[in-house]
Amino acid sequence: MSTLNLKIEFGGGLELLFSNQRSYQIALPSLVPKDNSTAEESLAMKEMKALDVDYLIHHMRDHMLQERVELFMEKDTVRPGILVLINDTDWELEGEGDYKLQEGDEVVFISTLHGG
Amino acid sequence: MAPRACALCQKGKAMVKRPKTGQQICRDCFFYVFETEVHNTITQSNLFKPGDRVAIGASGGKDSTVLAYVMKTLNERYQYGLELFLLSIDEGITGYRDDSLETVKRNQEQYDMPLKILSYDELYGWTMDAIVSQVGRKNNCTFCGVFRRQALDRGAAILNVDHIVTGHNADDIAETVLMNIMRGDIARLGRCTSICTQGEDTIRRSKPFKYAYEKEIVMYAYFKKLDYFSTECIYSPDAYRGHARAFLKDLEAARPSAIIDIIHSGEAFEIKEEIKATQKVQQTCKRCGYMSSNELCKACTLLEGLERGMANSGITDRARKKLEAEGPAPDNLRTIPYFKLASGNPTITVETPS
Numbered sequence: 447m448s449t450l451n452l453k454i455e456f457g458g459g460l461e462l463l464f465s466n467q468r469s470y471q472i473a474l475p476s477l478v479p480k481d482n483s484t485a486e487e488s489l490a491m492k493e494m495k496a497l498d499v500d501y502l503i504h505h506m507r508d509h510m511l512q513e514r515v516e517l518f519m520e521k522d523t524v525r526p527g528i529l530v531l532i533n534d535t536d537w538e539l540e541g542e543g544d545y546k547l548q549e550g551d552e553v554v555f556i557s558t559l560h561g562g
Numbered sequence: 563m564a565p566r567a568c569a570l571c572q573k574g575k576a577m578v579k580r581p582k583t584g585q586q587i588c589r590d591c592f593f594y595v596f597e598t599e600v601h602n603t604i605t606q607s608n609l610f611k612p613g614d615r616v617a618i619g620a621s622g623g624k625d626s627t628v629l630a631y632v633m634k635t636l637n638e639r640y641q642y643g644l645e646l647f648l649l650s651i652d653e654g655i656t657g658y659r660d661d662s663l664e665t666v667k668r669n670q671e672q673y674d675m676p677l678k679i680l681s682y683d684e685l686y687g688w689t690m691d692a693i694v695s696q697v698g699r700k701n702n703c704t705f706c707g708v709f710r711r712q713a714l715d716r717g718a719a720i721l722n723v724d725h726i727v728t729g730h731n732a733d734d735i736a737e738t739v740l741m742n743i744m745r746g747d748i749a750r751l752g753r754c755t756s757i758c759t760q761g762e763d764t765i766r767r768s769k770p771f772k773y774a775y776e777k778e779i780v781m782y783a784y785f786k787k788l789d790y791f792s793t794e795c796i797y798s799p800d801a802y803r804g805h806a807r808a809f810l811k812d813l814e815a816a817r818p819s820a821i822i823d824i825i826h827s828g829e830a831f832e833i834k835e836e837i838k839a840t841q842k843v844q845q846t847c848k849r850c851g852y853m854s855s856n857e858l859c860k861a862c863t864l865l866e867g868l869e870r871g872m873a874n875s876g877i878t879d880r881a882r883k884k885l886e887a888e889g890p891a892p893d894n895l896r897t898i899p900y901f902k903l904a905s906g907n908p909t910i911t912v913e914t915p916s
Contacts, residue, residue: 458624458780459792526811529780536781538579539566539586557792558624558780559807 449473450497450549454506458557460528465512474505474547482522484508499532500543502553517559529556570595581775581818589785596782600770601636607757609768612643615723619714620648620669620677622662625729627669627790628779629771633727634673648673649717649726651710652681654689658796665791672789680717682709686865687896694797697873702797704877705868708860712852716901718765730769733776733810736821739828740806748833755828764853775821851901861898869896 454470461468480493482504495501500523507519519525523543530537531554532545547553566586568574574588580595587595603609610616618633620626630648637644650666653659663679670677683689686709694702718726735755742751753759758768771779783790813820846852847859854860864876867885870892875885 457784457792459794462793526815527807529777529784531784534785535575535577536579539576554784556780556784558776559811 448476450476450547450551452502452547453550453552454502454510455552455554456556457554458529458559460518460555460557463513463518464506464510470510472505472510474502497547498543499530499537499545499547499553502547503543517557524555527557527559529558530554531556578778578781581777581814582822584818592778592781592785596774596778597632597635597639600632600774601640603757603773604636604642604770607768609727609758609770610642610644610725613645614643614725615645615647615721616725616727617647617649617678617718617721617723618675619726619728620650620666621729622650622665622669622791623729624780624783624788624790624792625731625734625771625776627665627729627788628783629727629729630669630673630675631786631788632782633770634675646675647721647723648675648677649714649721649723650677650679651713651717652679652683653706653710654682654691655796656691658793659690661793662791665789668789678717678721680713680720682713685709685713685716686861686898688865688868690797693868693873696868696871699797701874701877705864706797708864712859712861712898712901714767715764715852719901723765725766725768727768727770729771731771731774731776731779732821732825733807733814735769735772735828736824737803737806737810739824740810741803744806745802751828751831752833755825772825773822847901850898852898865898866891866895 451471451473454472456464456468464470474497476497477494478497478501480495482501483492484501484505485508503519503524507515511518517525518528524530530542532540533552534554537545566576568576568588568591569585570587570591574590576586577589578592579586580592616633618626618630620630630646633644633646636642637646648666648670650663652663666677666679669675681689690702690706693705697705714726738754739751742748742754755772757770757772758766760766782788810821810824844853844855845857847854847862848857849862850859852859852861856863858866860876864873867873867875867877867881870885870888872881872885872888874881876882
């Protein structure tokens with residue numbers, strides 16, 4: 447199965463939830479379960495979709511996040527107050543979670559909730 | 563999705579969706595509109611006059627870092643003729659404030675502005691670490707808030723500035739409006755939306771980011787690669803504000819104009835004369851000379867409680883009565899140096915960038 451290489455970056459204190467590491471290189475399959483399940487069970491039965499940001503967020507929650515999921519996600523998406531940029535563009539201009547990830551994409555997550 | 567062109571210049575690729583207007587704009591137009599809106603806020607409210615000495619309350623966090631950068635940019639671009647300083651308060655919180663002060667020290671060099679750091683320890687004889695070890699984590703935010711406010715004024719007096727600007731943004735102000743409504747704090751509700759406040763004999767304080775959304779401040783810092791520090795205070799954050807903030811962020815997600823709408827609502831409230839009449843008149847603290855609504859200012863009350871080993875006496879009426887029952891404050895009590903507004907030259911030398 448083909449995979450896509452992605453770069454993930456954190457800012458604004460969000461890195462504290464991810465082992466205090468600001469930058470990650472990860473590879474994810476180009477086809478993923480439509481229900482965003484990230485468990486490595488039999489995929490044969492599942493309906494699939496092209497890898498999108500929604501799936502990436504679930505993958506990050508299940509396999510990268512170290513603590514306090516409520517500070518990262520709320521109702522199947524990132525918590526209000528976390529900014530997402532896809533290749534330096536506001537994700538609100540790219541379709542948010544529906545954006546189909548491409549090889550080499552860079553996704554940045556910045557918390558605005560930490561003290562000013 | 564195909565890249566969209568900027569709604570303003572029609573040339574660049576749209577990279578930001580403005581929460582206030584929904585406009586999709588490119589990076590350069592975003593810098594321009596963000597800076598210009600702050601400039602308009604400043605000029606429409608006549609915040610400054612040429613020759614003013616202005617201290618930027620700098621914590622090393624996103625808001626004050628962007629504020630320092632934008633104030634420097636606008637001061638040069640529009641020739642405000644201001645002398646700018648950085649003023650930081652060191653609360654004495656190991657692992658939090660000491661790291662963020664390192665950021666402020668770098669900002670001092672990056673922005674070429676003189677920096678003054680004033681610590682709770684030198685002013686009150688207590689660090690927040692020491693206070694928390696005595697009072698625990700429940701009411702420590704009360705001490706920190708009261709002490710910080712007075713420390714900023716005192717730092718400003720030492721720098722001999724006319725004016726303090728702080729990085730409070732539109733989200734912060736909308737949050738405060740909500741909190742004041744939920745607490746029934748009518749006196750503060752009336753004050754909290756003013757862009758500039760000035761007590762009878764204190765230094766002017768203003769909020770040039772009053773209409774700037776937090777999202778845009780963070781985007782600005784990100785695109786400009788500004789150096790800021792972001793960690794939550796290690797002592798329990800203000801829980802009540804946390805609820806107001808989460809609620810506001812949910813509202814914003816559903817309707818981005820909610821933040822500015824709440825500020826406008828706050829501005830439009832008129833306080834009835836009979837309610838105003840019940841508010842206390844300002845006087846001068848008999849012990850330290852700082853402005854106060856009682857004989858003793860809040861900082862002196864809290865400090866006396868700490869010094870006499872009854873820290874809660876500044877928090878609850880019951881503890882206060884217990885303290886009073888033990889008699890008057892002893893003569894050798896540690897007090898805060900007498901406050902007076904500086905005139906003439908700064909009484910201390912500030913650290914200048916090397």
